[in-house]
Amino acid sequence: MSEKVKFEKREELKQKPDPKNLGFGQHFTDYMLSYDYDSEKGGWHDLKITPYAPIELDPAAQGLHYGQLVFEGLKAYKHNGEVVLFRPDQNFARINQSLDRLEMPQIDEEELLEGLKQLVDIERDWVPEGEGQSLYIRPFVFATEAGLGVHPAHNYKLLIILSPSGSYYGGDSLKPTRIYVEDEYVRAVRGGVGFAKVAGNYAASLLSQSNANEQGYDQVLWLDGVERKYVEEVGSMNIFFVENGKLVTPQLNGSILPGITRKTVIALAKELGYEVEERHISIDELLESYDKGELEEVFGTGTAAVISPVGTLKYEDREITINNNETGPITQRLYDEYTGIQSGKLDDPQGWRVVVPEY
Known part of the structure; x- marks a missing residue:
């Protein structure tokens, strides 16, 4: 271990879950990384790896009352005994953007990446190796100061x-998946916090998500908060459309989360020879494109889901079926290339994979 990161061992390690029944976000490893900030003590201090356990928090902690809480999500993969992270520098850069928007202190991105590597090294036996499996990593920052x-x-x-x-x-x-286009509530507006990964964005989406689930749909597709006609993003993903072989995705405008998977898919698609266009897309345009037979595929992108094909879109009283409710060839190719690079099964000429060393 580096002297920079303290390591507190736990007396007894947990029993690991059955790798065949992991689910998502249901089991947690033996340790976690902890870092504290105090403006009167010079900022961030006491970086350490400690046993995973409940934390003590004052009932008046401002993060509980006023929503100063940001988070990130990334993954570690294991292939042939090697554990790797995928573009972790992008996650730490984005968490600083979120922190800045909520007037929270910036982190040292290199220092936290080093701490994460040491944490994952300790927990490398927890990284599953099955198809589609990974070690999900959740960094988050919240206000602890007591006071109203x-x-x-x-x-x-x-x-x-x-x-x-x-x-x-x-x-x-x-x-x-089956997607419900929300036409009553909105997720975010330009000038707000839609581009930041903050807890409140997800809390605001839950009512619409529940309504969609009750109607038999998996996710919600949000429209813009001003004109209520331009497609923005899905609850847990950015969204892509394939029209006549060209990939089209909503352009970032301040109310859409700048997804790292989105960014990577755009780069990867261009390398594979596909044309990619980032622009405003109205829901009416999509329906017209569908009626003309030009809307060939739809898929979402996100850290948790990676690439997820969309088979059904429901808007107002109309439901359309995309590509006979089957995964399209472009979606499949991007998924295979993306996950192949992530897992180490394919070459990584871009240098996106970061190997976790043994300390």
Whole structure:
């Protein structure tokens, strides 16, 4: 272990879960990374790896009352005994963008990446090796200062917890999903916090998600918050459309999360020779494209789901079926290439994979 990161061993290790029944985010490893911030002590201090356990929090902690909480999600993979992270620098850069938006203190990205590597090295036996499996990594930061005055807190805690996980949707990871287009509520507006990965964005989506589930749909597709006609993103994913062989995705406008999987898929698609267009896309345009036979495939992208084909779209009183409710060839190719690079089964000329060393 590096002297920089303290390591507190637990007396007894947990029993690991059955790798055939991991689910998503249900099991947690033996250890977590912890870091504290105190403006009166010079900022971030006491970086350490400790046993995974409940934390003590004052009932008046400002993070509980005023929502200063941001988080990230990334994964570790194991292939031929080697454990790797996938573009972790992008996650730590994005968490700083989220922190900045909520007036929370910035982290040292290189320092936290080194701490994460050491944590994953300790827990490398928890990284599952089955198809579609990974070690899900959740960094998050929240305000701990006690007090009910509305102002940026002076004290914060950062934790990184780890969870061995199977496919996000369970079973066949490429089984097409059913998407409900929300036409009553909105997720975010430009100038707000839609581009940041903050807890409140997800809380605001739950009612619509429940309504969609009750109607037999898996996810919600959000429209813009001003004109209520431009497609933005799905609850847990960015969204792509294939029109006449060209990939089209909503352009980032301040109310859409700049997904790292989205960014990677765009780069990968261009390398594979596909044309990619980032622009405003109205729901009416999509329906017109479908009626003309030009809307060939739809898929979502996100850390948890990776690439998820969409088989059904429901908007108002109309439901359309995409590609006979089957995974399209472009979706399948991008998924195979993306996951192949992630897992180490394919070459990584871009240098996206970061090997976790043995300390």
